[in-house]
Amino acid sequence: MALSRHSGVLLHPTSLPGPHGSGDFGPAAYHFVDGLVAGGQTLWQILPLGGLGPGNSPYMSPSAFAGNELLIDLAQLRQAGWLTAADVEPDPAFAAGAVNYPAVQRFRMARLRLAAERFFAEARPQARDAYAAFCADAQAWLDDYAPFMAIDKHYGGYGKLWQDWPAALAQRQPKALAAAAQSLADECNFWRFCQWCFFSQAAALKAYANAHGVEIIGDMPIFVSAHSADVWANRQLFDLDGRGRPRVVAGVPPDYFSATGQHWGNPLYDWPAHKKEGYRWWIARMRASFALCDIVRIDHFRGFQSYWEIPADAETAVDGRWQPGPGAALFTALKKALGSGRRGAQIIAEDLGEITADVRALRHAVGLPGMRILQFAFDGHVDNPYLPHNFEANTVVYTGTHDNDTSRGWWQSLAAHEQDYVRRYFGISGECIEWDLIRAALASVAAFAIIPMQDVLGLDSASRMNQPGCAQGSWEWRFNWQQVHPWHAERLAEFARLYGRLPQAPEHAPAHPAH
Numbered sequence: 001m002a003l004s005r006h007s008g009v010l011l012h013p014t015s016l017p018g019p020h021g022s023g024d025f026g027p028a029a030y031h032f033v034d035g036l037v038a039g040g041q042t043l044w045q046i047l048p049l050g051g052l053g054p055g056n057s058p059y060m061s062p063s064a065f066a067g068n069e070l071l072i073d074l075a076q077l078r079q080a081g082w083l084t085a086a087d088v089e090p091d092p093a094f095a096a097g098a099v100n101y102p103a104v105q106r107f108r109m110a111r112l113r114l115a116a117e118r119f120f121a122e123a124r125p126q127a128r129d130a131y132a133a134f135c136a137d138a139q140a141w142l143d144d145y146a147p148f149m150a151i152d153k154h155y156g157g158y159g160k161l162w163q164d165w166p167a168a169l170a171q172r173q174p175k176a177l178a179a180a181a182q183s184l185a186d187e188c189n190f191w192r193f194c195q196w197c198f199f200s201q202a203a204a205l206k207a208y209a210n211a212h213g214v215e216i217i218g219d220m221p222i223f224v225s226a227h228s229a230d231v232w233a234n235r236q237l238f239d240l241d242g243r244g245r246p247r248v249v250a251g252v253p254p255d256y257f258s259a260t261g262q263h264w265g266n267p268l269y270d271w272p273a274h275k276k277e278g279y280r281w282w283i284a285r286m287r288a289s290f291a292l293c294d295i296v297r298i299d300h301f302r303g304f305q306s307y308w309e310i311p312a313d314a315e316t317a318v319d320g321r322w323q324p325g326p327g328a329a330l331f332t333a334l335k336k337a338l339g340s341g342r343r344g345a346q347i348i349a350e351d352l353g354e355i356t357a358d359v360r361a362l363r364h365a366v367g368l369p370g371m372r373i374l375q376f377a378f379d380g381h382v383d384n385p386y387l388p389h390n391f392e393a394n395t396v397v398y399t400g401t402h403d404n405d406t407s408r409g410w411w412q413s414l415a416a417h418e419q420d421y422v423r424r425y426f427g428i429s430g431e432c433i434e435w436d437l438i439r440a441a442l443a444s445v446a447a448f449a450i451i452p453m454q455d456v457l458g459l460d461s462a463s464r465m466n467q468p469g470c471a472q473g474s475w476e477w478r479f480n481w482q483q484v485h486p487w488h489a490e491r492l493a494e495f496a497r498l499y500g501r502l503p504q505a506p507e508h509a510p511a512h513p514a515h
Contacts, residue, residue: 002369002394002447003369003393003394003395003396003447003448004447005447005448005499005500005501006042006043006215006447006448006449006501006503007040007041007042007043007441007442007448007449007450007451007492007495007496007501008036008041008042008043008044008045008214008217008448008449008450008451009036009039009041009043009044009045009450009451009452009453009456010045010046010398010401010402010450010451010452010453011032011044011045011046011452011453012046012047012058012402012465012475013025013029013046013049013071014070014071014099014475014478015453015465015477015478015479016028016029016032016478016479017096017478017479017480017481019088019090019094020074020088020090020091020094020104020107020108021090021091021093021094021095021099021100021103021104021107021108022070022099022101022104022108022478023071023478024070024071024072024073024074025071025072025073025076025198025201025202025204025205026073026074026075026076027073027075029205030205030208031481032044033205033208033209033212033214034212035484035489036214037212037213037214038489038493039488039489039490039492039493039496040489040492040493040495040496040497040501040502040503041214041492041496041503042213042214042215042501042503043214043215043216043217043295043448043450044209044214044215044216044217045216045217045219045297045450046216046217046218046219046293047059047219047402048061048218048219048220048221048299049067049068049071049202049218049292050062050063050064050065050066050067050068050221051063051066051067051068051069051070052068052070052101052475053225053227054471055471055472055474055475056099056101056474056475056476057466057474057475058219058475059221059264059299060225060264060266061221061224061225061228062145062148062149062152062225062227062228062229063141063145063148063224063228063229063230064221064224064228064230064285064288065138065141065142065145065229065230065284065285065288066141066142066145066195066198066229067195067198067199067202067292068198069108069109069112069194069195069197069198070104070105070108070109071198071201071202072108072112072194072197072198072201073201074087074088074108074111074112074115075088076197076201077111077112077115077197080115080119080127081118081122082114082115082116082118082119082122082123083111083114083115083118087111087114088111091103091107094107096478096480097477097478097479097480098476098477098478099475099476099477099478100476101476112190112193112194112197113190115193115197116189116190116193116194119131119193120189120193130196130200131192131193131196134195134196134199134200135192135196138195138199140284141229141284141288142192142195144229144230144232144233145191145195145229146188146189146191146192146195147177147180147181147184147188148162148228148229148232148233149187149188149191149229150180150184150187150188150190150191151165151169151180151184152165152227153187154180154184154187155169161226161227161245162227162231162232162244163243163244163245170232170244171244172232172233199291199292202292203291203292206292206293206294210294213503215293215294215295216292216293216294216295217293217294217295217296217297217348217450218289218292218293218295218296218297219296219297219299220285220286220289220296220297220298220299221299221300222250222298222299222300222301222303222304223250223264223266223267223268223269223300223303224266224267225266226245226246226249226265226266226267230281231244231267232244234281236270236273237269237270237273237274237277237281238267238268238269238270239267239268239269239270240267245312246265246266246267246268246312247312248268248309248310248311248312249263249264249265249266249267249268249309249310249311249312250264250265250266250267250268250303250307250308250309250310251263251264251265251308251310251317251320252264252300252308252317252353252354253308253317253318253320253354254317254318255353255354256353256376258317258468258469260316260317260318260469261308261316261317261318261320262317262468262469263310263314263315263316263317268307268309268323271324271325271326274326274330275326275329278333279326279329279330279333279334282330282333282334283333283334283337283338286334286338286345287337287338290338290345294346295346295347295348296345296346296347296348297347297348297349297350297371297396298347298348298349298350299350300350300353301349301350301351301359301363301368301370302351302353302354302355302356302359303325304325304326304327304330304331304362305324305325305327305356305358305359305362306322306323306324306325306358306359307322307323307325308320308321308322308323309321309322309323327362328362328365328366331366331368332366334347335366340367347368348368348369348370348371348396348448349363349368349369349370349371350371351363351370351371352371352373352376352401369394369395369396369447369448370395370396371395371396371397371398371401372385372386372391372395372396372397372398372446373386373397373398373399373400373401373404374386374388374397374398374399374400374407374437374440374441375399375400375404375405375407375410378414378418378421378422378425380421387425388440388443388444388445388446391444391445391446392445393445393446393447394447395445395446395447395448396446396447396448396449396450397441397444397446397448397449397450398441398449398450398451398452399434399437399438399441399451399452399455400452400455401452402452402465402466403465403466403467403468404452404464405461405464406434406452406454406455406459406460406461406463406464407433407434407437407452407454407455408433408434408455408458408459408460408461409459409460409461409462409463409464411430411433411434412460412461413461426440432458434455434456434458435458435491437455438451438455438456438492438495439495442495442496442498442499442501443495443498443499449501451492452465453479454477454479456488456492457479457483457484457488463477463479464477465477
């Protein structure tokens with residue numbers, strides 16, 4: 001996949017403004033697209049759109065296919081007649097600058113249940129037909145996800161995993177599943193309704209962005225949560241013990257982010273089993289991702305060459321070992337099934353971390369662009385691959401990612417001699433370091449340049465999105481429109497113009513949605 005010159009902004013929808021405690025697919029998302037257009041930007045990168053896992057992480061979803069119900073815009077459900085004005089009055093517990101996840105979860109899920117009840121009782125035939133069509137199209141994964149969530153609500157809670165359910169349900173015995181489907185039919189239908197709402201709204205937002213010349217870059221975690229519909233329904237594809245629990249788990253060895261490595265806890269794949277079935281599950285997963293976005297960033301690409309295997313009972317990632325991944329075979333299967341290039345699967349490889357020559361060789365062999373992070377560039381070595389003079393053109397450059405500090409926070413944490421190196425390299429004063437790095441990214445030879453919204457706004461470490469290895473306090477940041485000024489878009493547009501990243505004008509663009 002060869003990239004052409006574009007630039008854009010990294011912002012997860014939960015970080016958008018909005019009245020219901022977290023950002024969603026409502027008016028603020030459309031307004032954000034309008035802001036990208038005003039700033040000459042053609043890319044909107046987001047984090048994974050799946051449901052949240054422990055610590056509110058979008059990288060530990062209960063499904064590799066289902067969307068996060070908390071992103072559903074409640075105002076659109078009110079317009080459909082399934083919620084009232086009183087239902088969507090904001091909760092006083094909501095904060096403008098951060099997501100209070102417990103409060104948001106209580107508020108939004110209660111409203112979604114109200115909307116589902118009214119939909120099934122009162123919906124017009126057109127809406128019912130659209131719902132039925134979605135359920136039929138998504139049956140391959142939805143018929144696992146809906147009962148998984150329903151059974152989990154009935155038998156789960158208090159830290160229980162699906163392996164703790166009654167044995168007949170954990171083992172997916174047909175009679176037990178049929179009985180659960182009957183007794184929990186309303187609950188299963190609720191989860192189907194939520195997914196219909198999610199995918200309908202996501203598709204409308206994507207269509208609006210595309211019509212205005214903006215493409216969405218999605219994010220696919222390489223691994224899935226142990227407590228997920230995927231593992232429950234596809235035990236043969238994961239490295240599990242006889243009880244269905246992970247025998248070994250995923251993570252990375254000690255690195256830039258953590259002296260003890262990162263112990264993610266995800267189950268690892270049984271790659272020979274995936275190969276035997278022609279990578280069917282991966283093809284379906286990738287196809288589902290492209291229903292939500294135009295380009296997919298695959299997280300932890302190096303795990304496809306070799307992955308860090310940690311004993312399931314280990315407390316840290318230190319005592320792991322490298323094991324071989326599927327290599328090029330997986331990507332050959334994806335390309336054959338989905339195509340490549342502008343009309344096929346457009347994929348970015350997240351090639352950060354401990355990258356060996358073998359990992360680089362795999363990325364080049366399968367033709368994927370990699371990533372460069374400016375914050376990683378200044379270790380004093382002129383051959384550092386993150387320094388702009390070492391970039392290759394088919395690359396995506398970031399000032400920082402969701403795992404990094406903001407550029408201002410990073411700068412403030414540097415020692416004096418490190419700041420001096422950055423000043424001398426770019427020929428800058430460093431007084432407005434975030435815009436110095438933004439300029440450097442857009443001016444570079446890298447085809448794509450992506451800037452976190454926090455850097456556009458010049459925010460410090462208090463606005464960091466995630467701190468790897470910290471289980472609490474991440475993923476909560478939100479901005480508000482008072483922080484955004486016309487000069488932000490003007491300066492982005494000027495840089496895009498100067499450095500050859502201005503978009504081609506779309507042939508036609510629909511008006512802003514009525515909502």
